[in-house]
Amino acid sequence: MSRFSSVAASAVPLILGAALVGVAFGAEGGTELTRTSVAGALMVLASGVVVAAAFLWGRPGAIHGMTTLLLFALLAFLTAVSILWSIVPELSYVEAGRTFSYLAVFAAAVAGAKVAPRAAPKLLVALLIAAIVPVLYALASRVWPGALAENEVSNRLGQPFDYWNAVGCVAAVAVPISLWLGSRRTGPAIGRVLAYPAMGVCVLAILLTQSRGAAAAAAVGAIAWFALVPLRLRSLPVLVLPLLAGSAVAAWALSKDPFSKSLQALSAKEAVAGDFGALVLLLIVLLVLVGAAVEIVLERREPSARLRRRVGVAAVAVACLAPLGAFTSVAFSERGIGDRIDELVSETEVAPQEGGGRVFAASSSRGKYWREAFRVFDDRPLEGVGAGAFEKARLRHRNDTSVTQHAHGWLPQTMADLGLLGLLVTTLLLLAWTLAALSATGLLPRQLVQADSDEVPPPRRDWDAGRIALVTLALVPLVYGVQSLLDWTWFIQAPTAMALIAGGFIAGRGPLGADQPAVAASERPQSLRPDRYRIAGAVVAIGTALLLAWTIWQPEASDRATNEALALRDERKFDEAIAKTEHAEELNPLTPDPLLVRAAVDTAANRVPEAQENLELAVIRFPGDWQTWYSLAAFQLGTLDAPEQALETLRGLLYLNPHSGPGRQLFLDARARQREKAGTAEPGLNE
Numbered sequence: 001m002s003r004f005s006s007v008a009a010s011a012v013p014l015i016l017g018a019a020l021v022g023v024a025f026g027a028e029g030g031t032e033l034t035r036t037s038v039a040g041a042l043m044v045l046a047s048g049v050v051v052a053a054a055f056l057w058g059r060p061g062a063i064h065g066m067t068t069l070l071l072f073a074l075l076a077f078l079t080a081v082s083i084l085w086s087i088v089p090e091l092s093y094v095e096a097g098r099t100f101s102y103l104a105v106f107a108a109a110v111a112g113a114k115v116a117p118r119a120a121p122k123l124l125v126a127l128l129i130a131a132i133v134p135v136l137y138a139l140a141s142r143v144w145p146g147a148l149a150e151n152e153v154s155n156r157l158g159q160p161f162d163y164w165n166a167v168g169c170v171a172a173v174a175v176p177i178s179l180w181l182g183s184r185r186t187g188p189a190i191g192r193v194l195a196y197p198a199m200g201v202c203v204l205a206i207l208l209t210q211s212r213g214a215a216a217a218a219a220v221g222a223i224a225w226f227a228l229v230p231l232r233l234r235s236l237p238v239l240v241l242p243l244l245a246g247s248a249v250a251a252w253a254l255s256k257d258p259f260s261k262s263l264q265a266l267s268a269k270e271a272v273a274g275d276f277g278a279l280v281l282l283l284i285v286l287l288v289l290v291g292a293a294v295e296i297v298l299e300r301r302e303p304s305a306r307l308r309r310r311v312g313v314a315a316v317a318v319a320c321l322a323p324l325g326a327f328t329s330v331a332f333s334e335r336g337i338g339d340r341i342d343e344l345v346s347e348t349e350v351a352p353q354e355g356g357g358r359v360f361a362a363s364s365s366r367g368k369y370w371r372e373a374f375r376v377f378d379d380r381p382l383e384g385v386g387a388g389a390f391e392k393a394r395l396r397h398r399n400d401t402s403v404t405q406h407a408h409g410w411l412p413q414t415m416a417d418l419g420l421l422g423l424l425v426t427t428l429l430l431l432a433w434t435l436a437a438l439s440a441t442g443l444l445p446r447q448l449v450q451a452d453s454d455e456v457p458p459p460r461r462d463w464d465a466g467r468i469a470l471v472t473l474a475l476v477p478l479v480y481g482v483q484s485l486l487d488w489t490w491f492i493q494a495p496t497a498m499a500l501i502a503g504g505f506i507a508g509r510g511p512l513g514a515d516q517p518a519v520a521a522s523e524r525p526q527s528l529r530p531d532r533y534r535i536a537g538a539v540v541a542i543g544t545a546l547l548l549a550w551t552i553w554q555p556e557a558s559d560r561a562t563n564e565a566l567a568l569r570d571e572r573k574f575d576e577a578i579a580k581t582e583h584a585e586e587l588n589p590l591t592p593d594p595l596l597v598r599a600a601v602d603t604a605a606n607r608v609p610e611a612q613e614n615l616e617l618a619v620i621r622f623p624g625d626w627q628t629w630y631s632l633a634a635f636q637l638g639t640l641d642a643p644e645q646a647l648e649t650l651r652g653l654l655y656l657n658p659h660s661g662p663g664r665q666l667f668l669d670a671r672a673r674q675r676e677k678a679g680t681a682e683p684g685l686n687e
Contacts, residue, residue, distance in 0.1 A: 017129030048545020086386020087624030109504025168214025182238030196291030203246030
């Protein structure tokens with residue numbers, strides 16, 4: 001039985017890592033409804049199983065992390081309630097489902113900490129697997145571009161997420177984990193050796209994505225590691241040597257057009273693919289040899305305490321002074337810090353030029369999106385326009401025809417979508433998790449740690465392997481959070497799930513050392529026959545997961561029903577098509593698509609009054625969606641031949657989306673038809 005338990009425990013990192021890899025490749029960039037719905041439902045179901053297992057076989061004792069979990073639940077509830085006032089309820093419904101799937105993952109991680117409070121090292125291995133596999137796939141997509149990235153037009157690595165900043169995010173998350181793996185004194189030597197190529201490919205991926213947010217997040221993670229963890233001498237080669245090797249390969253790649261210029265032909269990418277693949281392979285082999293050499297040296301000769309102390313002091317000094325040095329170098333440069341900040345937040349600033357210098361440029365188009373988000377926030381400062389509705393609300397405030405679904409930053413996105421209420425809840429959630437993380441990692445001052453009694457001092461907090469693993473795990477959501485300040489990573493399920501698993505485990509772990517006696521006592525075999533209360537809790541967990549998964553699936557089910565209705569219309573099975581639209585509306589009454597498709601079916605069946613009624617009903621029910629106004633105006637012009645009515649309807653469309661290309665063209669067509677009808681009527685009037 002003990003051998004079976006040992007094998008099962010060893011398989012946990014592989015199983016969890018494989019599951020996260022599946023989410024990465026299944027959900028991709030989080031923008032396609034089908035992939036998002038499938039991934040979200042599966043995440044909820046898997047999380048429900050974990051929570052149910054915690055109910056059945058969890059160790060007795062206090063449940064930690066409940067404040068953080070309840071605040072997360074409050075955020076999910078606010079996201080769902082925002083459907084009531086959302087200008088686009090359809091989008092808010094989808095975002096509510098996404099947020100509840102994230103809540104389920106966080107709850108499962110909290111429950112996992114209750115079941116296995118010493119599983120931090122295994123979680124780190126799983127998260128490293130989940131990060132490295134997409135990074136290697138992204139690099140492989142440039143070795144075999146025809147097979148893996150035939151339709152990719154950007155010069156920046158984007159596979160498998162179709163978004164380069166997401167690739168950079170998972171690579172940045174792997175940086176502190178690689179430092180932990182390569183510097184720890186316990187565990188197999190092969191793990192310490194493999195940390196070097198893992199770090200190397202992550203550095204290479206960050207540079208080739210040209211993601212400044214990912215580079216900043218990775219730097220924050222590395223600096224925090226060296227500032228906190230007393231393994232600085234062992235960590236230095238894990239960071240410095242792969243950084244040099246990865247930067248060298250990146251410099252070569254960025255000197256080639258397929259890596260520095262967009263819209264390159266597939267033949268141009270294939271021309272350099274072989275050389276790039278050889279360099280990546282050489283990088284991995286070289287870093288494996290370097291890692292093995294460092295491991296041999298450290299095994300044969302342990303550095304003296306004096307040397308470790310000196311190197312530690314120097315590393316801490318560099319880690320703390322590096323941000324200050326970067327700040328002062330910019331401040332005293334010819335342009336100064338003010339100009340760099342203006343470049344970042346300017347509404348008129350465009351993205352920097354392509355190429356390697358992009359990583360160090362301050363200019364960005366994010367300032368434009370942020371200002372649009374703040375204007376949306378000004379419209380409804382208290383409650384926001386509804387979760388996910390920034391995509392539609394920004395159209396009235398944009399100054400050009402640029403297209404984006406997100407505000408490219410957690411803060412402006414939250415302010416626009418959920419207003420001050422959302423900002424308050426997320427701030428409280430951040431504070432609660434920060435306190436839990438400081439307590440779990442032993443970084444909270446000892447005088448603030450609650451002891452069992454006034455006479456018993458807080459437990460010692462030595463830097464053992466368990467504590468170092470916990471600190472590393474806490475750095476994962478930190479790195480993710482820094483990157484999310486500059487990008488819309490929250491909407492991409494794989495990196496978000498990684499951060500939530502790490503953050504939830506830290507929150508549920510409880511104060512460092514305070515529960516060690518309980519843990520030791522509870523390591524006795526647990527009964528496989530739980531009592532009825534535990535069984536009831538498990539049943540509730542599974543039932544809740546099934547209900548949430550079903551709810552998350554409804555928008556996708558409705559979308560499929562509307563597509564089936566269109567297919568039936570093409571087959572001229574009009575009554576069956578109408579029935580399908582009614583079913584689609586029952587599945588998801590928050591989308592205008594069933595009404596719009598029903599109108600299309602009625603038009604094809606020559607039932608013009610019914611089609612007009614459905615289109616007008618779509619505008620009345622969903623006035624914040626400019627596409628309902630467009631559909632009605634197009635019907636009024638094309639089917640009713642009523643340009644005056646179309647022009648009146650287009651006033652609503654152009655208010656919501658002044659720069660709409662289709663709307664402007666329809667307006668011109670309606671004006672032309674109006675003049676044509678007036679010209680046709682003039683001879684009769686003259687007579």
